[in-house]
Amino acid sequence: MSLFITFEGPEGSGKSSVLTAVAARLHKEYPVVTTREPGGIRISESIRELLLDEKNDMDYRTEALLFAASRRQHLVEKVLPALLAGKLVLCDRFIDSSLAYQGYARGVGLEDILKINEFAIESHFPDLTLYLRVAPAIGLDRIASNNREMNRLDKETLSFHEKVSAGYDLIAENYPDRVVSVDASRPLEEVIETVYNIIIKKLK
Numbered sequence: 001m002s003l004f005i006t007f008e009g010p011e012g013s014g015k016s017s018v019l020t021a022v023a024a025r026l027h028k029e030y031p032v033v034t035t036r037e038p039g040g041i042r043i044s045e046s047i048r049e050l051l052l053d054e055k056n057d058m059d060y061r062t063e064a065l066l067f068a069a070s071r072r073q074h075l076v077e078k079v080l081p082a083l084l085a086g087k088l089v090l091c092d093r094f095i096d097s098s099l100a101y102q103g104y105a106r107g108v109g110l111e112d113i114l115k116i117n118e119f120a121i122e123s124h125f126p127d128l129t130l131y132l133r134v135a136p137a138i139g140l141d142r143i144a145s146n147n148r149e150m151n152r153l154d155k156e157t158l159s160f161h162e163k164v165s166a167g168y169d170l171i172a173e174n175y176p177d178r179v180v181s182v183d184a185s186r187p188l189e190e191v192i193e194t195v196y197n198i199i200i201k202k203l204k
Contacts, residue, residue, distance in 0.1 A: 009132035012139025036092035038070040052151035064102040072120040104167025132184035136161035
């Protein structure tokens with residue numbers, strides 16, 4: 001059974017760690033493909049470098065269009081072929097990141113960002129989205145304590161990250177059939193177990 005499952009949340013929510021751990025468990029029973037946005041394939045990884053390089057002070061609409069372009073190529077080159085082959089695709093970020101970051105936090109507008117991305121993905125929305133909720137201050141503290149390299153978005157102000165979280169909350173309200181919120185402030189192992197059980201329930 002193919003499913004397209006995305007992991008969303010603010011910086012430091014633990015998306016990547018949870019995705020990796022859950023994928024390892026699922027792989028024992030299902031064919032699993034893991035990927036990320038922006039990135040996942042050569043062209044999209046090149047766009048990722050442009051987007052996250054702190055030296056690039058770009059216009060917000062340019063930023064939004066680059067994310068959408070990266071998403072389109074990633075979708076047609078990696079995600080859709082994997083789904084057609086009957087695999088589970090677990091993706092670190094997808095359309096909801098653009099809605100939360102550029103649409104809401106940047107103030108470009110949710111409707112405009114949705115239109116851009118509907119053009120990019122056509123009708124290929126995720127089957128399930130795990131929204132890992134964590135207070136922005138906690139997430140940023142996690143990044144600092146883990147000595148992770150800070151990218152252009154990490155270095156935005158706390159108020160910006162608070163807007164991102166508010167954007168995600170709104171998205172979760174607007175898409176209750178697709179988005180499942182998970183308290184990511186809990187210990188990592190608890191979050192992994194919760195997410196794994198949600199996915200298994202969806203698969204069953």
